[in-house]
Amino acid sequence: MEFEQEVREFINGRFGEDVIAEDNFRNQLSFIVKPAAVFDICQALQEDDRLDVRFLADIAMVDWLGHAEEKKGRFELVYNLYSLKHKGRFFLKTRLPADKPEIKSLTPLWNGANWLEREAFDMMGIIFTGHPDLTKILTPDDLEGHPLRRDFPLTWEQPQFSWNKDDPPEVIK
Amino acid sequence: MGLEEKIPDSIILTTLDKVVNWAHKRSMWPMTFGLACCAIEMMSASMPNFDLARFGMEVFRPSPRQADLMIVSGRVSRKMAPVVKTLYEQMPNPKWVIAMGACASCGGVFNNYAIVQGVDKIIPVDVYVPGCPPRPEQLINGIMKLFEKVEKSSLKDRHEEWGR
Amino acid sequence: MAERKTITLNMGPQHPATHGVLRVELELEGETVVRARPIVGYLHTGIEKTMESKLYYKAIPETDRMDYLAPMSNNLGYCLAVEKLMDIEVPEKVKWARVCLAELTRINSHLVWLGTHALDLGALSPVLYTFRDREMILDIYEACGGQRMMTSYIRIGGLAHDLPLDFDKKVANLLKVFPEKIKEYETLLTENQIFINRTRGVAVISAEDAINWSLSGPMLRGSGVRHDLRKANPYSGYENFDFEIPIGENGDAYDRYKLRIEEMRQSLRIARQALDGMPEGPYRAHVPGVVLPPKEDVLHKMESMIFHFKIITEGFKAPCGSVYQAIESPKGEIGFYIVGDGTNRPRRIRVRPPSFVNIACLPALCEGRMVSDVVCAIGSVDIVLGEVDR
Numbered sequence: 001m002e003f004e005q006e007v008r009e010f011i012n013g014r015f016g017e018d019v020i021a022e023d024n025f026r027n028q029l030s031f032i033v034k035p036a037a038v039f040d041i042c043q044a045l046q047e048d049d050r051l052d053v054r055f056l057a058d059i060a061m062v063d064w065l066g067h068a069e070e071k072k073g074r075f076e077l078v079y080n081l082y083s084l085k086h087k088g089r090f091f092l093k094t095r096l097p098a099d100k101p102e103i104k105s106l107t108p109l110w111n112g113a114n115w116l117e118r119e120a121f122d123m124m125g126i127i128f129t130g131h132p133d134l135t136k137i138l139t140p141d142d143l144e145g146h147p148l149r150r151d152f153p154l155t156w157e158q159p160q161f162s163w164n165k166d167d168p169p170e171v172i173k
Numbered sequence: 174m175g176l177e178e179k180i181p182d183s184i185i186l187t188t189l190d191k192v193v194n195w196a197h198k199r200s201m202w203p204m205t206f207g208l209a210c211c212a213i214e215m216m217s218a219s220m221p222n223f224d225l226a227r228f229g230m231e232v233f234r235p236s237p238r239q240a241d242l243m244i245v246s247g248r249v250s251r252k253m254a255p256v257v258k259t260l261y262e263q264m265p266n267p268k269w270v271i272a273m274g275a276c277a278s279c280g281g282v283f284n285n286y287a288i289v290q291g292v293d294k295i296i297p298v299d300v301y302v303p304g305c306p307p308r309p310e311q312l313i314n315g316i317m318k319l320f321e322k323v324e325k326s327s328l329k330d331r332h333e334e335w336g337r
Numbered sequence: 338m339a340e341r342k343t344i345t346l347n348m349g350p351q352h353p354a355t356h357g358v359l360r361v362e363l364e365l366e367g368e369t370v371v372r373a374r375p376i377v378g379y380l381h382t383g384i385e386k387t388m389e390s391k392l393y394y395k396a397i398p399e400t401d402r403m404d405y406l407a408p409m410s411n412n413l414g415y416c417l418a419v420e421k422l423m424d425i426e427v428p429e430k431v432k433w434a435r436v437c438l439a440e441l442t443r444i445n446s447h448l449v450w451l452g453t454h455a456l457d458l459g460a461l462s463p464v465l466y467t468f469r470d471r472e473m474i475l476d477i478y479e480a481c482g483g484q485r486m487m488t489s490y491i492r493i494g495g496l497a498h499d500l501p502l503d504f505d506k507k508v509a510n511l512l513k514v515f516p517e518k519i520k521e522y523e524t525l526l527t528e529n530q531i532f533i534n535r536t537r538g539v540a541v542i543s544a545e546d547a548i549n550w551s552l553s554g555p556m557l558r559g560s561g562v563r564h565d566l567r568k569a570n571p572y573s574g575y576e577n578f579d580f581e582i583p584i585g586e587n588g589d590a591y592d593r594y595k596l597r598i599e600e601m602r603q604s605l606r607i608a609r610q611a612l613d614g615m616p617e618g619p620y621r622a623h624v625p626g627v628v629l630p631p632k633e634d635v636l637h638k639m640e641s642m643i644f645h646f647k648i649i650t651e652g653f654k655a656p657c658g659s660v661y662q663a664i665e666s667p668k669g670e671i672g673f674y675i676v677g678d679g680t681n682r683p684r685r686i687r688v689r690p691p692s693f694v695n696i697a698c699l700p701a702l703c704e705g706r707m708v709s710d711v712v713c714a715i716g717s718v719d720i721v722l723g724e725v726d727r
Binding site (some may be wrong): 250 | 350351352353357358378379380381382383384386387398399402405406449464465468469471472485486487722723726
């Protein structure tokens, strides 16, 4: 609780105008911030010795297509930050528009962000500017589209491989 | 092998078939090729508790060039499919394939964009072993079934099959 | 002087030492690795997408198939996350049983790791020992969930059914014989000169780098960072247990080996405490409409049957909000980030995969070293490709 209060003061004090809202669902502290501020907030947190937020646990991405939340921005990125010293966790959430999902890469701060961002690019199509190697990571090279988007069908056969290019496409759903 | 290509159609093989089949059956070398969960059960099958070596096939070969049997153990993703096909083509004749587990047989619980719905879409399969994952005994039973199939085959039929 | 030339060597995806279908592109100068680039995705299963299309209940079997060496840990992580989302408190007995099973799972995973890692480094016998002893744990799984590997035994709000009658006896027997077995593995490897030469000082990562690479689990602790989610943010009643977190000093492959062996001992200790202190009580929480009623009630009570029917066909509606629950799996921090959107299906289930994050640092582990050390580095990270690619 003490740690959460300190983080709250730190972020509100230095980046007050970038914080849109604060959320505390099920006692999990999260800040909804403007996408342009994410890099600066992370850098400031990493450099602060007292808070010691040096562990980027995860980058999650959510697609809000077709939901009431979509009007705030279709894609949501959730940065999961952890302090090893204080054993505390909080989240930075940001919204990106559907037409231009772009955000500054965190790779200069964390090596671990490299693959997490590549995955977000591959699965959700979010572009990280300044990433050294933003290429597909999980899906085959010739798969078009980003599977985790809600408008990507769950089941279909893409007729593009050498072994099935003569077969008609097989769309189940 | 090349020999059977020279045999004219009017000749029926009997004893030679038996000998060749016996040799194939008793020295079938599987390929060390693990894909997913089933690979762990495949390893278990060759370990002390289940001991696959009883059936003359303890030699798992890491190279496809030295293997006769491909056990497709696990789900085949679309990214992996071309690799599986290449590996199959690299194996020398005669060769057999066991589709181990539900995923390799029909896609299993993963009916989605990423998984090939059954490895038989890319390579011919001789025996399907159901289960998710199958127990090692089930795999051994599948191999026994394959042996039965090998016993009944003839050199000449097999040549026609390969010629396809 | 002639120009120094490098060659590119492709390792995998079909390679006996890559623990599945990992592919590594190596750029070599002689026998020295100049550049290594791991390429993953050969087992991409679309598990996250599939889970989003299912009811909350029906996504549990998918979690088994991610880290197939530690199915119970994955079940536990997912169920804890959904319980957090739905605000369910589970009975005490369930917590203790879950801890006991999760620790057995840790031993199971470390056994397979130990066997295959030693096999990669040229020691053939440990794998025979570890797979023999692993069957004891699989027997317990089978008694609980009816399956050797993919148990799906831990369910939302409790367990699939009550612990089997001979659970105590089986686990007690395991706890009795296992310390001896661990000693056996140690006699084979700990002071084995070949093993030491292959692992000591190989695949080194410093504590600072480990944190910067977001590593977790034995990879992080091997570098001397005393961080374990079981102690740091206890879940499922881990605060009631007395155990230690082993750490390494040099952050090399040998330290990680010693650490995992010690972790197995600590797991036995926790399992012993969980078994001795297991309280009596129901095996499932009583939350009508969310948690399935016990099977005995479904057969005899009208109300339970209706709830059962409704949950199976329609599921339950989750509130709008997101939760993250991380647990310490054998590989590291596995976390489930679940976003509910007011319907009976999740908007998003994001898995924080420890193996995926850990293997990303492979270039840092093996660049500038020999080709043969790459095998050791891959082995000591302890990856499961099912979880890397999901």
